[in-house]
Amino acid sequence: MELEQLERFLLTARERTGLGQGQRPPPERPGAVEIVFREGGLTYRDSYFGQSRLIGQEVVRRAGLVVWAMNYLVVTQTPLVAGEELAPFLQRAQLARYRERRLLGPYHFEERSLRYEDHTTGELGLFQGETVVCHNQQPVFRMPYSGGWVR
Secondary structure, X not given: OOHHHHHHHHHHHHHHHHHHOOEOOOOXXXXXXXXXXXXXXXXXXXXXXXOOEEEEEEEEEEOOEEEEEEEEEXXXXXXXXXXXXXXXXXXXXXXXXXXXXXXXXXXXXXXXXXXEEEEEEEEOOEEEEEEEEEEOOEEEEEEEEEEEEOO
């Protein structure tokens, strides 16, 4: 599988499954929330535990074998930010990002007093980064992540 094919697939999968949308089959891991997207012989599975503080993993399989994965930890300071829920803002920021065909950072998105920032080092085959959302310049959401090819 080529890096460009993986990137196109991940962008489509994330657009269609962002923030809990999409098909939710029975989880492979008891207690997890899992969202699945399939297209062209590839399967994307986002699996996580928790709500306001959660840990998760995205996995891409080809012919049943894991070829790529990313782990992440989400920590939120508050479920509400200035009368606006954080989840809808995150969804708008991420959808705008994916529509611009931007999978890894740097990226930023702003609405009123909220700012979404993402910074990444490396490339899709081996990377690490962090997404931060600030309200009035104070962090209210952090998500460090890392991932790459699995062989």
